[in-house]
Amino acid sequence: MDKNQAKIRIEKLSQEINKIRYQYHVLDKPDVTDEIYDSLTKELRELEEKFPDLKLPDSPTQRIGGKPLEKFQKVKHRVRQWSFDDVFDFSELEKWEEKIVRMKERDVSLKNEKLEYICEIKIDGLKIILNYKNGIFVQGATRGDGLIGEDATKNIKTIYSIPLKLNFPVDLTAVGECWLSKHELERINKTRKKQNEPLFANSRNVAAGSIRQLDPKVAASRKLDSFVYDIDHIAYNMKHETKENRIPQTQLEELELLEKLGFKVNQERKLCKNIEEIQKFYESWKNRKDKEDYGIDGVVIKINSRVIQEALGYTGKSPRWGVAYKFPAEKVTTIIEDIKIQVGRTGALTPVAHLRPVVVAGSTVSRATLHNEDEINRLDTRIGDTVVIRKAGDVIPEVVEVLKNLRTGEEKKFKMPTVCPICGSAVQREEINEKKKETSSATYCKNKKCFAQEKEKIIHFVSKKGFNIDGLGERIVEQLMNEGLVSNFSDIFELTKGDLEPLERFAEKSAENLLFAIEKSKKITLPKFLFALGIRHAGEETAVLIAKAIKTEFPISNFQFPNNFQFSISNLTKIFPEINKENWTNIKGIGEKSAESLVEWFGSQENIEILEKMAELGVEIVVEKEAENRDKKLENLTFVLTGELQSFTRDGVKDIIRKEGGDVSSSVSRKIDYVLVGENPGSKFGKAKELGVKIIGEEEFKKLIKL
């Protein structure tokens, strides 16, 4: 993204975020979820970091909270209501901790303070601030913009779990979360359905909507609940300080005191000594959060010691001594960089969005399905659009919404092709009856061999003699193609964990293993690379011949190679399309047919683009190091193999010969130096005897290579 584009994007994002914020905080009518808001804000923050001078003076990243509603009495909070910074993964948590430790160590007064963390469940509700005078509830307020909130005393009084009188006569400002149970949401929605009223989407919105009502009867009719978790201010009206009324020194003591005072305090909390323990707590809640009757959107981590808390203090926006460790969003925003057609096993053409890679539900994805033409039209999805993608559970990521306000006018409409992008056959649109009520249509390639041929190409590409990617067997290749994740060679190197995880047979571990194998395969020797491309009449031997010719006497006189020339994919994509048939046949051993086929393959712009993409994704042609740096024992010797060998596999022995500088030929002639003969040799054995070529067995071969 250049600076001009960034400028436009920053403006658009700021506008959209402000709009959402207003709807969410002021009107209580969010038409997008928190997750989308977070996602857009994150992008804006990243852009602002990259282009600091483009940051708008009133950027929404600089604000907290929302304006209080006019219709309510305003309340100035006794203590400013901060909100914690968010972290989304372990590495961000680590960074936060490093900063904390550094600051603590710099402060000698904190030398004897123990650095411990208390983890609490982050409730997805509405923050409320409760004021008590002499133990009596006098006022409850919403957070508002952090400084000024709305007076919601009457509504808050309807919440049974909030004590109107505390167990001790204290002056207190406490902070908590008001929430609505999932049960209660269901009950309310049932009633609304009967009365033909629109249903509520989530309980957080109902809780917020109920507290921010002028008529307390509404709040009373909805059984709201609460958890209280913080003391902002406390003063005892007792004569002597006793054990009972000591001012809490830690967050844990605060929670215990709140319980004693009569508040409902969430029991799910844990004192952790280090971030590994925090991570464990977080992971366990990530798995069980949906089982609770209240919404949970993360874990709040606070430094336990009040002394350290106070010493670390606040940044302009948030406390340094705590963070909110959010659970991964299942909906995020990203940009559609391209839309490509996937031909599935049944011949169905599925449009697939190629995305700017984005983390969703905890892992990165790069593809999302657009289902079919009708769905593209329904959402009006275009290339370049900012979209919401959803990945829930084991479902393949899909595009669910287009954020049209973020368009710049540069977006391109997508048209379904009229011919199959793979085989060129005409395609047909057919109505299909998915569920009985809904009909949708799909477009099919009627060439029955289309999918199978493509699949063979990919299987060849990843096979042992090619990229040698462990774990990419036929069934997996078929699955990846069918789901629209892989349609050409370079797609393999774009796969992410998040792409793989929702697939059947892919546990987290096997996804990791496959990605590791793919990563490892990226360094490949030239012969294997050329073989993998599956060019007709250019098999293993041809690939080796070409690779060798490049190293020694490249057949093209037009090209001047510098001495230290190192072959790379980018040389290849520049040079190979220029090589004509005659040039190719100049390489000893390359015949007419292979040459024609090579010219055709490298003459295809589409093929070259795939190669360029592979290079971009880190695929690299390498020389085999060991073979380069020592004396080669079989330099300039050519072998022919026949019969079964006992201590080597066929491919293993070929590898050894080549690593040692030798060559393997498939036919016997007088130019051959050795015929290596195993058990049950074929006709090559006879021919070798006839021509008087030297015949050796396995043991002699081992001596040659000094095994």
Ligand code: ZN
């Ligand atoms: Zn086709």
